[in-house]
């Protein structure tokens with residue numbers, strides 16, 4: 001497999017590095033940091049959307065698919081980024097938001113103006129169904145003064161596209177090909193498993209309507225066609241589908257190589273183990289048993305069926321994993337390296353979200369007005385409506401807001417962490433104590449470098465099968481990898497105390513390949529200790 005030894009780094013361009021002083025990160029900022037990224041060792045950069053957009057959902061509301069938002073730079077800057085990145089041995093992965101467009105997109109505007117061809121680009125109905133938008137409220141909004149309603153699974157300004165219309169599909173394939181022709185070899189497809197709405201558009205009060213549009217069989221047909229018409233003939237292409245509320249069975253189908261759909265999938269089940277009754281806007285300690293079980297289920301079943309996982313703890317939609325899963329007051333560094341080992345040594349493609357490699361944390365904003373994200377703002381109002389006090393609602397937003405990970409990258413301890421000389425679009429976090437200048441030679445960064453190197457040097461890390469070990473341990477998440485007679489045992493203590501276990505006789509004479517602590521005694525792990533033991537030769 002040509003992709004299994006790759007590691008992908010996610011950049012939220014708006015918050016990476018601003019070279020113009022307008023408070024918004026830009027493409028030239030990414031070019032400036034290519035040496036840093038090369039030193040880390042990553043292979044591909046996933047960039048969140050930088051296309052023209054009213055920014056109602058921070059760029060996921062696209063008004064022109066094949067241009068650059070001037071805040072981020074020009075097409076010439078983009079072409080230089082592709083060129084310079086390749087010079088550094090780094091490929092680009094672009095975010096393709098093909099489920100919906102901004103209502104400012106010319107397709108929607110033409111539809112509103114009465115063009116029947118373009119009206120068929122959207123999902124219009126005389127009567128709304130009872131589906132709920134993922135950002136709150138009804139998923140339908142009045143379509144001008146036509147008396148009809150258009151579907152928006154996300155914000156009211158993000159109109160869902162009608163994938164049943166072949167003209168829509170072709171227009172979207174043209175978009176992918178436009179960027180591929182510019183030298184882009186990676187594509188991340190936003191919420192791609194919701195593009196195939198059921199033909200009947202029925203009410204479905206249970207589950208907010210999700211079963212009517214999630215993982216429908218027709219989506220697999222669309223993905224095969226997308227593959228055939230765009231990246232399918234590009235041997236360097238790497239693709240990942242963001243799958244909302246998906247299943248293992250579907251992700252196997254999306255990623256099995258003989259199916260010609262996608263290379264890998266993101267699922268989010270492991271990042272909902274701290275939701276009370278499945279609800280995001282709640283406060284609850286994470287359920288380790290649930291997390292461990294999910295990792296084992298996805299690890300084993302994808303391995304057995306030939307599927308491929310995208311492995312990640314952080315992204316632009318999630319609060320930092322360090323704040324969620326680790327006692328950061330006492331074990332930030334150890335916790336960061338343990339989290340890293342637990343996915344980088346597993347089967348799948350690891351993603352690193354900017355700042356993770358130096359252990360960046362959530363900020364602790366003082367007021368709700370510091371938050372920018374549309375989902376967080378809606379959630380705050382919803383919490384107040386449901387009887388929470390302003391301070392209770394703010395505490396929940398602080399823990400759960402997507403802005404937690406969207407704060408500016410901390411480069412040094414100068415104003416705003418060296419991200420901008422102007423006023424940042426979103427307040428900076430703890431840059432005085434955690435920043436690249438200070439932490440690039442630190443334990444976390446070096447540990448990530450080592451893990452990335454191991455994936456390239458050791459086929460067992462890149463390709464080995466996955467088996468669960470110590471399935472029911474209350475503290476340890478452990479798995480075994482196996483590749484041509486070689487075996488590797490990975491043990492991760494997810495607690496802030498010592499965890500004991502019964503050593504496995506098979507690994508009695510094993511070599512210690514990875515250890516994030518100073519010493520190791522088989523049978524006992526220190527708080528947040530991670531080790532990998534290997535037998536069968538190195």
Ligand SMILES: O=P(O)(O)OC[C@H]1O[C@H](O[C@H]2O[C@H](CO)[C@@H](O)[C@H](O)[C@H]2O)[C@H](O)[C@@H](O)[C@@H]1O
Nearest residue numbers: 057060097154190191243244245246268316317
């Ligand atoms: O939580 P899930 O139902 O499993 O969904 C996964 C994520 O889907 C959404 O994320 C993406 O699409 C949004 C609309 O384009 C965009 O706002 C977001 O930035 C994209 O990554 C959802 O917004 C996330 O919260 C979910 O985690």
